[in-house]
Amino acid sequence: MTSTLIAPGTAIGKPAHRDPNVLRWLAAYTSSMVGDSVYYIALSWAAVQQGSPAQAGAVMAVSAVPRALLMLGGGVIADRFGPRRVVIGSDLVRCAAGLSVAALLFLTSPGLWPLALLAVVFGTVDAVFMPAVGALPARVTTRDQLARVQGMRGLAIRFASVVGGPLGGLAVALGGAAAAFGLAGLLIAVSVPLLISVRMRELAVDDKAEAGGGSADAGDAGDAGEGAGGRGAAPGAAVLGAPDSEARGAPAPAPAPDKASARPTTPLGDLKAGLRYIRAHRVLAPLMLAIALxxxxxxxxxxxxxxxxxxxxxxxxxxxxxxxxxxxxGAGAAALLLTVRGRLPHAGHVAGWAILAGSVAIGALAFVPGVPAAVGVALLVGLLAGLSGALCGALLQTQADPAYLGRVTAVSSLVSLGFAPLSMPLSAAAIGAWGTGPVFVGSAAVCGLGGVVALCVRDLRRAELPG
Structure with a gap:
């Protein structure tokens, strides 16, 4: 599993949607995401069958706790051990856990405890899986194709949400929760051989030393760029703080680690270094705030x-x-646009205005007269939110040094999946007190602040995608 074919670091890559290497990665990601969708259908159905509605709700929510608590540590693991290894290991664990519960449900009626344990396992593994998934595209394609890959990833997510639900429901109808869990495990398992066949781009030797954590040993030579010592910048990436980047008007990112001080580091030290890197970065820091809002x-x-x-x-x-x-x-159309175009000029500017326009559409949704108008407004929300989300994700991918990409993705995922869901009970309580109109307008104002940040911070507003 650790042997990898190394793609030449200096080769000019094909367009991502025509690159067999990227398409193998996309197939693996899509299969894993469809398996996730089937898993959630199976878990919710099994929990309702085995317990009360309140107990079922607790089982569904329990995975969020380890995911939120361990997400930052997952980013450190992805950067230390390499995103491909981490994704493969995560998929193997999720596959084994799902198939084990499927067998248990097929043989007996064990109650809620194995379902709660499975939810904890999935939440824990997700904390490692999500940062690694975010760091992986930079290892399978060139920098100028990362925006297109972000669009392809968005299409995969939409496909999984459309196909996974009905597929999970069909499995439950034909064979109960056990069959659905088994199907989820098999779909996740399909991603493993595909990921093993994906070639990783080689990282520069000097950058490996800069990333800290020691050097890769001979046993990991085939996984160049993914070991504890292979977390440096990809070839062809902009050199941090390079004078020519400033001459072109591009924002100078945070400085890279000092080569003279390169030495083995601790996981806690890596985490602190990643947070310092984000805080000091002139694009990533405001981008994280815009994403959060x-x-x-x-x-x-x-x-x-x-x-x-x-x-x-x-x-x-x-x-x-x-x-x-x-x-x-609407969101699928935005992902398709980025997949086809590969690059939109003035990415920071467009993302800021898309967030602002999307926030206006969110506020308007509470005041439309009927379903047809609401569908039209929702399509506009999806288009604008999908466009701004894809551009923000692409900027995150292209602005971050690959040495830190797992940790950068972990912070972004923690904001989106750890903090943002806290707004759901608050929104429900506020709607109960003041009605839908004021709450939608207030939420739109918060969302719009993200666009204001993107447009007011010069380095983020001027940020461009490579191409």
Whole structure:
């Protein structure tokens, strides 16, 4: 599993959507995401069958705790041991856990405890898996293709959400929760051989030494760029603080580690170094704030808020489904645009205005008269939110030194998946007190602040995607 074919570091890459290496990675990621969707269907169904609604809700929520607590540590692990190894190991653990619970449910009726344990295992593994997934694209393609890969990843997520739900429901209908868990495990297992076949781009020797954590031993020579000593910048990436980058008007990122002080580091030291790197970076620091504000203002209204709005307006479950479909189509269109174009000029500028326009559409959603108008507004929200999200993700990928990309992704994921969901119960309570209109407008204002940050911070506003 540790042997890897090394793609030439200086080769000019193909367009990502025509590169078999990237397509193998995309197939692995898509299979894993579809397996995740089936897993959540299986877990929710099994929990409802085995316990009360309150107990089922607790089982569904328990995975969020280890995910939030361990996410930053997961970023350190991804950078120390290499994202491909971490993703493969995570998928193996998730596959084994899902198949074990499937066998247990097939043989007996064990109650809720194995489901709760499975949720904890998945949440713990997700804390490592998500940062590694974010760091992996920089190792399989060139910098100028990372924006296109971000669009392809968005399409994979949309495909998984559309296909995974019905597939999980069909498995439950045919064979119960045991069959659904088994199917989820098999889908996740498909990603492992695909990931093993993906070639990693070689990282420069000097950069490996800079990243800290020692040098790779002979046994890891085939995994160049992924071991504890292979966390440096990819060939062809902009040199941090290089004078020519300033001459072109590009923001100078935070300085790279001092080569003279390179020495083995501790995981805690790596974590602190990653946080210092983000804080000192003239693009990543404001980008993290813009992402946090955008997610905090977006998650509440488009989750619990939409359900309460549909109930208040009498749209029913079908009407809410149509609105959600409109959002999904818009987000998919944005991902497709980035996949086809590969690069949009003035990325920081466009992302800021897209966040602002999307926030206006979020506020307007509470005041539309009927389902057709709500679907149209939701499509606009999805398009703008998908565009700004994809651009922010692409800027994060291209601005961060690969030595820190796992930790950078961990911070971004913690904001999106750890803090932003906290707005859902707050949104529900606020809607109960003041109604949907004021809460949607307030959430839109918070989301819009992310766009203000993106447009007011010069280095982020002027940030460009390579191409």
């Amino acid at each position: 955008g997610d905090l203002g977006f998650v509440g209204p488009l989750n619990v808020g939409l359900t309460l709005l549909a109930d208040e307006r009498g749209w029913g479950a079908s009407g809410m489904g149509w609105v959600l479909s409109g959002f999904g189509v």
